[in-house]
Structure formats: C-alpha cells, structure tokens
Amino acid sequence: xxxxxxxxxxxxxxxxxxxxxxxxxxxxxxxxxxxxxxxxxxxxxxxxxxxxxxxxxxxxxxxxxxxxxxxxxxxxxxxxxxxxxxxxxxxxxxxxxxxxxxxxxxxxxxxxxxxxxxxxxxxxxxxxxxxxxxx
Numbered sequence: 202x203x204x205x206x207x208x209x210x211x212x213x214x215x216x217x218x219x220x221x222x223x224x225x226x227x228x229x230x231x232x233x234x235x236x237x238x239x240x241x242x243x244x245x246x247x248x249x250x251x252x253x254x255x256x257x258x259x260x261x262x263x264x265x266x267x268x269x270x271x272x273x274x275x276x277x278x279x280x281x282x283x284x285x286x287x288x289x290x291x292x293x294x295x296x297x298x299x300x301x302x303x304x305x306x307x308x309x310x311x312x313x314x315x316x317x318x319x320x321x322x323x324x325x326x327x328x329x330x331x332x333x334x335x336x
Contacts, residue, residue: 202230203293210288217243217284225267227253230296234303234312239295240267241288248273250291252299255316260336263316270295 209228223244230237238253251269258264271291281287303312308327319328328334 202232202296203289205230206292206296207285207289210285210292213241214285214288228292232300237296237299239292239299241292242267242269245275247275248278248288248291250295252295254314257316270298 206228213226223242226241226243228239228241230239240251240253242249242251249269249272251267251271254266254268255263256266271294273287273291278284278287299314302314304315304318304321305312306318306324306327307322308331309324311324313324317325319325319332319334323331325334325336329336
C-alpha cells in the first residue's frame, strides 16, 4: 500500500503549489476489508490530510464527508528537502488511522468502519438479522 501512495504522491507533486482556491486530490486504495478513501487538500495556507467517511443525517440519509486528520503549514513543507517523503509520511499516518477505526462484527466477522456499525461489535446488516433493527 505504501508503494501505491508513494507513486500517487510522485505524480501529484508536479502540480503541487498553493493557490487561492482549495483543491482536493483524492486517493482510493483497495485493501482486504474494502476501499479506503483518503485525500490531500491544498489551500493557500496549508496542506491537509484526511479520509472519506459517511455521516448519518437521519436513519436513511447517509452523506459522504471528508474528515481532516492532519495539516501542515506551507512554510513547514517548504523547509523540507524531500517533500515527497513528508507527504508520504502524513498520508500513511492518515490511512493507518482510518484502518484502526475498523472493527470486526461479532456475527459475520467482517470489518466495518464506525459509520457502518450498530454498536461496537455489530455491523448494520447483522443488527438487522440478529436484533431485528430496521434501517
């Protein structure tokens, strides 16, 4: 996974400089428990690192959102000799943070992020099957 991120960052660095408007660069990675979405957001003041998640605004209203996990001031990044290594480290920290949020369901044994769990041990599908919860 690290190699994929490293290649993505190498390609990204060609157009990587502060602008007046925000720009998001999204990365989707496959891993054994599904797809991880992470991003780098560039603003005129900082570089932010985060991941994609779902927020529930009511029982049947999932909304895709982006959660910012780390940020780095442009001045800090400019001082670094190897910008790609700094960006890679922050992206890997962000991805690993997201991966740690996944938990195994006590019934199906599949791993799910917090937004797809009924409680700390049960996914939504198994909650419907085992506890008769209606979503």
